[in-house]
Amino acid sequence: MRRLPRSVHPVAWWIWALGLAVAAACTTNPILLLLLIGVSCFVVLLRRGDAPWSRSLRVYLALGAxxxxxRMLFRVLLGGPGGGTVLIDLPSIPLPSFAAGIHLLGPIYSSSLLDGLYDGLHLAAMVVCLGAANSLANPKRLLKSVPMGLYDIGTVVVVAVSVFPQLAESLGRVRRAQRLRHDAATSRRHLVRMTIVPVLADALDRSLALAAAMDSRGYGRHGSASSRRRLLTGAMTIVGLIGVCVGAYGLFDERAPETRRWPVFIAGLVLGVAGVVVSSIGRRVTRYRPDPFDLSAIGVAAGGALSAALMVWATDVAPADLHPDTLPATWPVFGVLPLVAACAGLLAVVASPAPVLSRTREATA
Amino acid sequence: MPAPSRLLRSATAVALAGCATTLAYVGSAAPAQAAGYNGYCKDASGVTVVVDFGAIGKGIAIRCAPGVGGGATDLDAVQAAGIPIQWMQRQPGFLCRLYGEPAASRTLPGGGHEGCVRPGNTFWSVWQAANGGKWAFASAGVSEQTVTAGGFVGFRFSSTATSAPAPGVAPKRPGAASPAPKPSSTAKPAPKTTAPGATRPAATNPPAGSPDGSKTTAPQAGSSGKGSAARSAAGSAGAAAGKSSAAPGSAGASATGSASSGARPSASSSASAKSSSSASPSSSSSAAAGASATGSDGAVAAGGPAIGDSDKMIDDAKKDKSSGLNATTLIGGGVLAALAVGGAAVAIVRRRTSG
Known part of the structure; x- marks a missing residue:
């Protein structure tokens, strides 16, 4: 019997994308960042399905641009110090003394513009990586693999994460409808009435339909747990998650007092895990067609994790490659290790099977 | 769907155009180095730039920026001296490297942002002095602070959270028998705690001898608002000055400014809060330097760091920079091009087959 075509586990795509985002966070080298953007876009083009959320990558690309x-505009507006070639010598607008340290306009230096470009690419690369995850992973399948105790919070997170691709898809539908009506005279004029209102209405309709569908399939049932126990476990989970957040912030803040670092983090973790465990006791959940975290999923996740690990290693071994000089401007060169790190995300193409398209599914049925 | 693909295409075009202009500027940029010379300025017509590498361990570099007079900024002096200067990429206006140091390959205590500074822990502290005067913590950023004509601009790499000592040489030109006539604003060499060359109203300090000089309680200014942080930093700086005035000679090390080298208000104010909190313990070495400087002509204090050859350091800093493209980068560019072509081909094929 032939195996049915399966999509890769959504958590694997998220691990892959987060790994690429971590790698992008380590560097301001524009070629490495463009490589990371290119790798994530290439994988999306090869491996995305034809579901609505799969078409959202271009919106993330536009957001990155x-x-x-x-970023570059603000470097021009708030000129500040720089060096190298003066590209345009704008007049500086004098500011009163209480705004000392703030420049308005003034000469535009090549170095400050380059810094702005690198800095913008840095953030854009991370945004595109997360957008790739949104295009590749089915958000509703992601919800299926959330542990039972985190279910309520997981629902909120998944709905929040999938809002943006849904909006992108709504926008596409509304504009397609406008084009089909061929109403060239009015399409440009009433932005609010012609675009924003239909998009929001569409989003509302869709979320209501999603809520009804989830309700009819038994999502959000609490089973036989008493309301008091539900309150207890919910409070434990939320307090635990807040503790983890505060503790994680403290871990990265060098000046945080010692008591706000590990103790809060660990206490929050323990509380959160306890809440999840307690709430999942006595709840029986059956899953229809569970997504296995199979070999292809491991391969996809490993591609992202490898990319992140190699790039973090490169911050120790070859830090000069990751932050090219802009004053004087030099070629953004790099060695073998950052190159391999940036390209490691391509492993996902090898590891994952061809996407399941609804058209091919109809053809095989 | 023509419209979204048009959007995608224009986004790609913008990205490619950005890259092309970047590479064009990178290729064309050839920084012109002005003519500074190694050592102290020979007369009062220039500004001497002292760079103390501190914990980096490269000693002190002294270089003259000839022809830099009053009204010029610290940045003008550094550039006129031909010293390679580099800003933080992600924090515009925050000084990152001088003479290419701290090099990116260097391991800083506690790590560092972009391999150069960690505000509050490792950063370049900026100092001002008149000839024969005392080092004073700069009250504004490098591109804001105006130089003392005929005087000194000092930088010291401060590598611990608990001390921001002044540069390890006294600000006095060896040749000058008597201090050159100074223009109005910069004070006499008398140990006054007001910062020489202070031009901003923010730099006028609370009176020295403010309450409780013994325990300088450093405010945790790390995340508070800029106004209050700067004010409390200035307050504690005044407290530190009040203490150090009891011990003559160490006043040079007490921070009198309210902002350090950074243009970012929050980061710089926290840095100066740190430095002011620790000015009293740190002043031991620079107090000795100040004391010896009044006697001998600008010699380094005994046991102080060695003075290096700044010409050689500039050459080293330039040598570190690889000028051309290397093979792996070209491979990276090739991979990028292959990804773009392959991605476009896949997209076209899929659109054809799916109708």
Missing amino acids: AIVAI
Whole structure:
């Protein structure tokens, strides 16, 4: 018997994308960042399905381009010190003394513009990596693999994460409908009435339909647990998660007092895990067609994890490669290790099977 | 769907255009180095730039920026001296490297952002002095602070959270028998705690001898608002000055400014809060330097760091920079191009087959 075509476990795609994002966070080298963007886009193009959320990558790309443009614009507006070639010598707007340290306009240096470009690419690469995860992973399948105790919070997170691709898809539908009506005279004029209102209405309709569908399939049932126990476990989980957040912040803040670091983190972790365990006791959950975390999923996740690990290693071994100089401007060169780290995400193409398209599914049925 | 693909295409075009302009500028940029010379300035027509590498362990580099007079900023002096200077990429206006140091390959205590500074822990402290005067913590950023004509600009790499000592040489030109006539604003060499060359109103300090000089309680200014942080930093700086005025000679090390080298208000104010909190313990070595400087002509204090050849350091800093592209980078560019072509091909094929 032939195996049915399966999609890769959504958690694997998220691990892959987060790994690429971590790698992007380690560097400001524009070629490495473009490589990471290119790798994630390439994998999305090869491995995305034809579901609505799969078409959202271009919105993330546009968002990334906007980030780069805004960063560079602000370097021009708030000139500040720089060096190298003066590209345009704008007049500086004098500010009163209480705004000392803030420049308006002034000469635009090549180094400050380059810094803005690198900085913008840095953030844009992370945004595109997360966008790739959103295009590849089915958000509703992701919800299926959330542990039972985290179910309520998991639902909120998944709905929040999938809002943006849904909006992108709504926008596409509304504009397609406008084009089909061929109403060229009015389409440009009423942005609010012609675009924003239909998009929001569409999003609302869709979320209501999703809620009804989830309700009819038994999502969000609490079973036989008493309301008091539900309150207890819910409070434990939420307090635990807040503790983890505060503790994680303290871990990265060098000046946080010792008591706000590990103790809060560990206490929050323990509380959160206890809440999850307690709430999942006595709840019986059956899963229809569970997604196995199989070999392909491991391969996909390993690609992202390898990329992140190699890039973090490169921050120790070859730090100069990751932050190219802009004053004087030099070629953003790098060695073998960052190159391999940036390209490791391509492993996901090898590991994952071809995407399941609804058209091919109909053809085989 | 023509419209979204148009969007995608224009986004790609913008990205490619950005890269192309970047590479064009990178290729064309050839920084012109002004003519500074190694050592102290020979007369009052220039500004001497002292760079104390501190914990980096490369000693002290002294270089003259000739022809830099009053009204010029610290940054002008550094550039006129031909010293390679580099900003933090992600924090515009925050000084990252001088003479290419701390090199990216160096391991800083506690790590560092972009391999150079960690505000509050490792950073370049900026100092001002008139000839024969005392080092004073700069009250504004490098590109804001105006130099003392004929005087000194000092940088010291401060590598611990608990001390921001002044540069390890006294600000006095060896040749000058008597201090050159100074323009108005910069004070006499008398040990006054007001910062020489202070131009901003923010730099006017609370009176020295403010309450409780013995315990300088450092405010945790790390995350508070800029106004209150700067004010409390200035307050504790005044407290430190009040203490150090009891011990003559160490006043040079007490921070009188309210902002350090950074243009970012929050980061710089926290840095100066740290430095002011620790000015009293740190002043031991620089107090000795100040004391010896009044006697001998600008010699390094006994046991102080060695003075290096700044010409050689500039050459080293330039040598570290690889000028051309290497093979792996070209491979990376090739992979990028292959990904773009392959991705486009896949997209076209899929669109054809799926109708």
